[in-house]
Amino acid sequence: MPVVRMSGLFGRTLREAPSDADSANHRLLLRSGLIVQLAAGVYSFLPPAWRSLRKIEQIIREEMEAAGSQEMRMPAIQPRELWEESGRADSYGPVLFNLKDRRDRTMVLAPTHEESVTDLFRKVVQSYRDLPQSVFQMQTKFRDEPRPRGGLVRVREFIMKDAYTFDVDDDAFQLNYLAMRQAYYNIFERCGVPVVAVQADSGAIGGKQSEEFIFLTEIGEDNIVLCPSCGYAANQERAEFARGPGNGTDGELEEVETPGITTIDGLAQFLDIPPQATAKAAFFLVDDQPTFAVIRGDLEVNELKLINALDAQEARPLLPEEVADAGWVAGYASPIGVEPISVVADPSVVDVGGLVAGANRVGAHLRHVTYGRDWTAATVADIGMARPGDPCGQCEAALDMQRGIELGHIFKLGTRYADPMEATFLDADGERRTPIMGCYGIGVERLMAAVVQANHDEQGIVWPRSVAPFDVHIVPLGSGPEVGKAVERIASGLAEAGLHVLSDDRDERAGVKFNDADLLGAPLRITIGARGLKQGQIELKLRRDSALFSVALSDGVVAAQEALHSLSD
């Protein structure tokens, strides 16, 4: 690859970042002139950024192929009917970019490709002899996100690597799944981003089992619950936790006047009991059904768990007037007398003795409210939101919570798509069967943002060599012919050795060049100046170190290769 001259590089560095960038990676990507925003969640990727993205893609490609997957390409424009077939036209609805073709047919811009790959399967695969299969694609996907944010973290147009596997049964599927899982670890490791695999909810993609690969960072938008003791890790949206010993006290049902007390904290103070000795009610509309959720006073309801517990699609808190319409008294609600079918109880209020709960009358509560004796629920399920400090569901140690960015997500889809789309194959006995599918995604630009977030300092990006736009950044100082000749010699020598070289041929001050070199973050900087050349020396510096070392001009190419080789990545 030819040497790139900075004077001709398309893009410019900025001394000050645009004010609407608040994370380090976003600021640096903008300041270094790597990305330019066009609209909310829509970016251009200038030549250095594109080089880095292509290196990331190549790493992904290599690992996918090593895991036995074949690269292919699928359409970005798809008929909406395809999405109606799978039943996702509505559930995915608002995120779909819709458009009409000239014949007034409604098309969508694909946000993901489960439908199209399932369609392909049914058109291409007929026999168990064709299985297992694993295919992947890296292409632009479109999602009309409600709120793009965080620079490249949540955007509306992005490259996604998606892989899909098809197997004859669960056991065969597990092999594909584990191969993909390992490939994911390899990919993130090679890109220089530490990740943790966590249990996750499969959301709009559907399916049963799923794991997210999370880069832990304070700028992340997901809450990740981690057990420092046993290693349990899960997204807060589905994290399990232990409820600890019951705090109830047994006794007769007893009404107590509590005028003006409508909060758990107030109630606990008023009665001089711990919040754990109370039960609280939370009201939701779950798939159009008013739902009475009961949980221990100090805990919060996790709406996603509630949805899953009821096998529902959506939930939202009830409005005050809807609570009243249901006959419930906000602030003093009691599960006693409520139809069990509309009650969901968290284990924290079941078999823990008598708790203080509302009396379903303003200004009064009940003591010793006991599940089974005084009330029951049609559904008893974990609907609690895990929080830091809660005991781990596996080992009881106090859980920790950190923010993180979801870089990859792997799912067991089961027959979620094959069933409604009638994708089948014939087994050895001539029986028609449904393939077990898996899908495996990685957001490519988001990964690049994570690379920068995980590898930067005050001065700029510190690219891991594996995904750096340039391996070497040459800084010529002084304009004499001997400098030019030395630069040419080193640059062409490195380029011939297969390295990607950027040479700052601009007539700028040394300070400007050094600062831009730090900002752009090539792993190795080579300074070639008139001063050093008098001693026949040039100067090498690794971006991640502060040490400079001089070598003879004649040894420059070899020394540079050795320096790069010393980087583990």
Add this chain to the structure above:
RNA sequence: CGGAGCGUGGCGCAGCUUGGUAGCGCACUUGACUGGGGGUCAAGAGGUCGCCGGUUCAAAUCCGGCCGCUCCGACCA
């Protein structure tokens, strides 16, 4: 979709309260000096002040509407 904020030259900002010739720093162009961590001097170019409407002799400034962007929440990979 709820809450908050911001739109003035490529970037960062002031000016708006109290209407009256559109400004500063950086970046850019030309020249000179300078030359190893964002240098100095001089001379320049560049803006229908997001858009539309209203008030007024006069609007970046006041009023109304709309659009865009950012953040928090909802939602969402």
